[in-house]
Amino acid sequence: MNNDQLTAEERLSRQKHGLAKVVKHAYNNSPFYRRLFDAAGLHPETVATPESFHKLPFTTKNDLRGAYPYGMAAVPLDDIVRIHASSGTTGKPIVAGYTRSDLDYWAQSVTRICEMAGVTKKDIAQISFGYGLFTGGFGLHYGLERLGATVVPFSSGNTERQLSLMKDFKTTVLVSTPSFAIYMAETARDLGYDPLSFGLKIGMFGGEPCSDAMREEIEKQWGLKVTSNYGLTEVVGPGISGECGQRTGMHILDDLYYHEIINPQTGEVLPRGEAGELVLTPLFKEGFPVLRYRTGDITRIVPEPCPCGRTTPLMDYITGRSDDMIIIKGVNIFPSQIEEVLAAFREVSPHYQLVLLKDKGFIKDLEVQVELAQEGFTDRYKELELLGNRIRQRLRSTLSMSPRLKLMEPKSLERTTGKAKRIVEMEVPDLEK
Numbered sequence: 001m002n003n004d005q006l007t008a009e010e011r012l013s014r015q016k017h018g019l020a021k022v023v024k025h026a027y028n029n030s031p032f033y034r035r036l037f038d039a040a041g042l043h044p045e046t047v048a049t050p051e052s053f054h055k056l057p058f059t060t061k062n063d064l065r066g067a068y069p070y071g072m073a074a075v076p077l078d079d080i081v082r083i084h085a086s087s088g089t090t091g092k093p094i095v096a097g098y099t100r101s102d103l104d105y106w107a108q109s110v111t112r113i114c115e116m117a118g119v120t121k122k123d124i125a126q127i128s129f130g131y132g133l134f135t136g137g138f139g140l141h142y143g144l145e146r147l148g149a150t151v152v153p154f155s156s157g158n159t160e161r162q163l164s165l166m167k168d169f170k171t172t173v174l175v176s177t178p179s180f181a182i183y184m185a186e187t188a189r190d191l192g193y194d195p196l197s198f199g200l201k202i203g204m205f206g207g208e209p210c211s212d213a214m215r216e217e218i219e220k221q222w223g224l225k226v227t228s229n230y231g232l233t234e235v236v237g238p239g240i241s242g243e244c245g246q247r248t249g250m251h252i253l254d255d256l257y258y259h260e261i262i263n264p265q266t267g268e269v270l271p272r273g274e275a276g277e278l279v280l281t282p283l284f285k286e287g288f289p290v291l292r293y294r295t296g297d298i299t300r301i302v303p304e305p306c307p308c309g310r311t312t313p314l315m316d317y318i319t320g321r322s323d324d325m326i327i328i329k330g331v332n333i334f335p336s337q338i339e340e341v342l343a344a345f346r347e348v349s350p351h352y353q354l355v356l357l358k359d360k361g362f363i364k365d366l367e368v369q370v371e372l373a374q375e376g377f378t379d380r381y382k383e384l385e386l387l388g389n390r391i392r393q394r395l396r397s398t399l400s401m402s403p404r405l406k407l408m409e410p411k412s413l414e415r416t417t418g419k420a421k422r423i424v425e426m427e428v429p430d431l432e433k
């Protein structure tokens, strides 16, 4: 039976089975969930069905931080065979522990995502995600290996060597963040290679949003097909949803990961099709189970079925994490909105950064820094001024506020081999003067 083509009844029956199992497991074995159930006056039987599951309180990032390092464990630590952790740029890292069975569950999920992206055992897949506590490298590694593809575990960094091996090994699949794929193309050209000559066929990109404009840019530069895939450490890592090649969104493996979309303000479960925060429950995780985990990622379920014939629901591309939302002068802004505006201008490159200008810790203004696409542009003062005005105008009408804009020399912003850091902060005490 192909799990990507289950009927609605088959899918529901698997979800019921999974929910009953994971809820009981968490209640019986995780002190964290035992406390949470008891405090809410709930018992596994009263919340273990899709109809009643919404009664259970959410689990949040703060809960997991508070449980650092092993407070989420629901098995003896002897049975944990692997630890991963998210980068924890804000506060303590979030730890995830895997049993042997969890690793198998994870690898199975990733294998399905890779198959959907069109990868086969004939492919040579270079993994440029970091290997380490980050789930990206190891996650894709075991899934691709299980599929039978030839895995090149390069890890992140060392871009020049990475490119030269990619050429020699005749790599066909590149696994990385979208921003690293852009950076690699730029480096290839600097080294005198034509990226199109590498023969890459498929890009499996994840870890951060990839706007339509960024996707087109990568496809044009490398001549490959871009596919996005999604996941997060707290739930399992990559392998939760991925694209099939139809550009319709990312298929969620919903026989393995139960999903809900909620109103982030009220917590109410939203009807199918409405945009809100994605809440996930991995149905077969033993080590560090999580129930109703608030991902912070905003998306919606695409109501139309996918022409590919898979019946797994599609989630729309993620525009940004709720953590990345900037509030300036009372206006909510996602970096992706700015990226879309910038992408419409041929004169600027895909490299940009948003600088939060702060005074005594308070955000006072936003500066959009974007690199010019062409060397020497900055000498042509009049043209530069006109371009700046056109971009400012578009930013103003899209964002309903006017950020500052700085046009930078090509290659002046820092490049990344992992997830792009789009937002930085700067203390500027005399801003208004």
Ligand code: ADP
Binding pocket: 085, 086, 087, 088, 135, 136, 205, 206, 207, 208, 209, 210, 228, 229, 230, 231, 232, 233, 234, 295, 297, 317, 318, 319, 320, 321, 419
């Ligand atoms: P860290 O928190 O250290 O960045 P994770 O890899 O766990 O580590 O990050 C997961 C987050 O990355 C997700 O919650 C989501 O915000 C983002 N992400 C992952 N894949 C995608 C994707 N395909 N599109 C957009 N955002 C993504």
Ligand code: ZN
Binding pocket: 244, 245, 246, 248, 251, 306, 307, 308, 309, 310
């Ligand atoms: Zn599809």
